[in-house]
Amino acid sequence: MHSRPGRETSPALPAAAEAALLDAVLAHAPAPIALCDGDGRLLRVNEKLAALVGVGREEALGRTVADVLGVPGGALDAALRHALHTGEAAVGVPLGPGSRSAPGARRDRRASLYGVHDSRGAPLGVVLVVEDHTERVEAEHARARLRQEAEAARRRAAVAEAEAEALRRRTEVLAAAVTRRRAFADADTELQELVSAAVPGLADVAALAVVGGDGVLRASAVACAESALAALARRALGRWPERPDATTGAVRVVRTGEPELVREVGDAHLAAAARDEEHLAALRALGLRSWLIVPLDGREHPIGALTLAQASSRRSFTPDDVPVAAGLASRAALQLENARLATERAEVARTLQARLLPRALPQIPGLELAARYRPAGDATVVGGDFYDVFGNGDGTWTVLIGDVSGKGAEAAALTSLMRYTLRGAALREPSPAANLALLNDVLLAEADGARFCTALAVRLEVAQAGQARATVACAGHLPPFLLRPDGGPHRLAVHGTLLGALPQPHFAELQVPLVRGDVLLLHTDGVTDLRGAEPEEGERRLERVLARHAGRDAATIVAAVQRSAVGAQDGRPRDDIAIIGLRVV
Numbered sequence: 016m017h018s019r020p021g022r023e024t025s026p027a028l029p030a031a032a033e034a035a036l037l038d039a040v041l042a043h044a045p046a047p048i049a050l051c052d053g054d055g056r057l058l059r060v061n062e063k064l065a066a067l068v069g070v071g072r073e074e075a076l077g078r079t080v081a082d083v084l085g086v087p088g089g090a091l092d093a094a095l096r097h098a099l100h101t102g103e104a105a106v107g108v109p110l111g112p113g114s115r116s117a118p119g120a121r122r123d124r125r126a127s128l129y130g131v132h133d134s135r136g137a138p139l140g141v142v143l144v145v146e147d148h149t150e151r152v153e154a155e156h157a158r159a160r161l162r163q164e165a166e167a168a169r170r171r172a173a174v175a176e177a178e179a180e181a182l183r184r185r186t187e188v189l190a191a192a193v194t195r196r197r198a199f200a201d202a203d204t205e206l207q208e209l210v211s212a213a214v215p216g217l218a219d220v221a222a223l224a225v226v227g228g229d230g231v232l233r234a235s236a237v238a239c240a241e242s243a244l245a246a247l248a249r250r251a252l253g254r255w256p257e258r259p260d261a262t263t264g265a266v267r268v269v270r271t272g273e274p275e276l277v278r279e280v281g282d283a284h285l286a287a288a289a290r291d292e293e294h295l296a297a298l299r300a301l302g303l304r305s306w307l308i309v310p311l312d313g314r315e316h317p318i319g320a321l322t323l324a325q326a327s328s329r330r331s332f333t334p335d336d337v338p339v340a341a342g343l344a345s346r347a348a349l350q351l352e353n354a355r356l357a358t359e360r361a362e363v364a365r366t367l368q369a370r371l372l373p374r375a376l377p378q379i380p381g382l383e384l385a386a387r388y389r390p391a392g393d394a395t396v397v398g399g400d401f402y403d404v405f406g407n408g409d410g411t412w413t414v415l416i417g418d419v420s421g422k423g424a425e426a427a428a429l430t431s432l433m434r435y436t437l438r439g440a441a442l443r444e445p446s447p448a449a450n451l452a453l454l455n456d457v458l459l460a461e462a463d464g465a466r467f468c469t470a471l472a473v474r475l476e477v478a479q480a481g482q483a484r485a486t487v488a489c490a491g492h493l494p495p496f497l498l499r500p501d502g503g504p505h506r507l508a509v510h511g512t513l514l515g516a517l518p519q520p521h522f523a524e525l526q527v528p529l530v531r532g533d534v535l536l537l538h539t540d541g542v543t544d545l546r547g548a549e550p551e552e553g554e555r556r557l558e559r560v561l562a563r564h565a566g567r568d569a570a571t572i573v574a575a576v577q578r579s580a581v582g583a584q585d586g587r588p589r590d591d592i593a594i595i596g597l598r599v600v
Contacts, residue, residue, distance in 0.1 A: 052140050052141075067124075084126075094108045094128050126143055127143075129141065202353075203235075220322075222237045222238075222252050223322075224322065237253075257290075274308065277307075278305050278332060301324070304331065307324075313351075320344075372401060376404055381482075382598065383598040384597050389592040398591035399419035400591035401419075403437075415434070417470035418540065419468045441472075447474050448522040451470060452520060455520045468514040471495060474486040481531035482528070482531075483599050490512060491513035496536040497536075501566075503558070509523060509524070529599045530599060532598070536576070537595045539594075542577075542594065547584075563575075572596050573596040
């Protein structure tokens with residue numbers, strides 16, 4: 016090589032030394048390197064490059080770079096000429112994915128070309144340095160895949176968390192519905208609490224509509240997540256019942272029995288449900304975004320619908336919400352059916368109970384009568400206590416009071432048997448004890464000894480104004496109290512065998528003269544058998560009440576006795592209460 020004129024030059028090496036130096040540099044270079052002439056033919060090649068392209072060093076010499084590297088000439092030849100003639104390096108020229116040594120393997124190789132010039136700047140050749148980026152690129156691809164997989168896993172975890180949260184929310188809604196339902200006995204309160212359980216966990220608005228007797232679907236319970244929304248919802252649902260010909264909404268659900276899920280509520284849905292423009296404006300004001308409506312299935316057909324709607328929360332219902340809504344609707348339907356059945360049963364019980372008691376007490380000259388009856392517990396069950404007052408046809412009167420064991424239809428049947436047997440017997444036989452004996456025979460024959468009863472039978476004779484006589488017979492019942500206006504109360508000493516227990520019963524009779532102001536009080540054990548109290552406490556309490564009301568009229572005394580017995584049991588007497596008071600006037 017020659018130095019440029021005008022510059023200080025170093026002593027030139029002999030040509031042989033330069034060649035040896037070049038070979039040493041190529042041999043020990045850390046990268047695949049080759050030297051090629053201006054036509055791109057290889058002049059020198061180190062072992063690393065020969066191994067990379069899969070040819071021997073001697074075989075490579077004299078061949079073009081493109082041929083040896085196994086790549087099309089185009090871009091590589093252009094880069095070689097540019098580096099040779101301009102002196103500017105061409106860095107990172109792609110060489111393609113393959114190699115002669117591993118033709119099936121995909122490699123990422125890149126070449127950098129540097130022009131070599133003499134001292135006068137004339138091009139001598141090009142130095143070619145080849146870099147294999149395969150491992151780095153694969154590592155980058157692997158990192159990218161890992162990042163993608165991590166992001167996908169994060170998204171899956173987020174979806175799973177959202178699904179778990181939705182499931183938890185739905186489960187809590189059903190659990191709250193069960194808990195609230197057990198806490199209330201009133202049907203309307205239970206339905207309101209059940210609807211409230213859906214807000215805000217499941218919906219922003221929840222409404223329960225029930226088909227009335229006129230066939231019109233009307234809202235009966237509404238719950239909202241926000242107070243402002245509640246006012247709008249109650250106005251929209253309460254003022255305008257849904258159109259009977261609506262093609263969407265609760266009316267359609269009741270008509271078809273199929274749920275309706277609208278993920279995105281549009282104005283067309285509102286217009287189809289609205290009765291008029293004012294109703295439509297009220298529905299729009301709610302800002303409903305999504306709704307889910309499920310039927311309340313009755314025994315034969317849907318009896319209502321449960322509407323759940325999303326508004327301010329901006330959520331939308333999915334098919335996964337349908338089973339939860341259906342569960343709430345099922346509970347509501349069951350409650351409604353139970354309420355209707357209870358109403359029917361209560362009506363039947365009231366009718367039957369009324370038939371077991373006199374419609375009104377008779378007017379008896381010289382006597383003042385008063386009676387009270389209160390069944391215990393469930394209004395749908397007929398009680399076993401009864402009383403009756405009737406004329407015997409001979410100027411005398413019979414007063415009865417009794418208690419049949421148990422409740423319900425069987426007790427009612429036995430009560431009816433007792434009442435009408437004693438009525439018939441009293442018309443033929445003046446003795447109350449004989450009447451009870453006849454009833455005992457009937458019970459043994461008809462009831463087959465399966466139930467026992469108690470009764471008091473009193474035959475009244477009014478001799479003249481201010482005087483009467485009572486003949487009392489007792490069959491296992493509490494004897495009556497005699498309360499005189501100037502003295503304390505005391506029970507009459509009359510006892511007898513339980514009815515329906517023995518074929519040879521004993522029924523004693525006691526005749527009691529009565530004068531003006533005297534009160535004879537008959538009652539069942541619901542008056543004295545007080546819940547949570549000692550057996551004697553009820554008796555003492557009754558005596559105190561009677562003593563405080565000595566000299567008062569029959570109605571006042573009977574009312575005071577009932578009030579005391581019910582109040583002593585926190586308004587929930589454990590047994591039926593029947594009371595009759597008769598006072599001589």
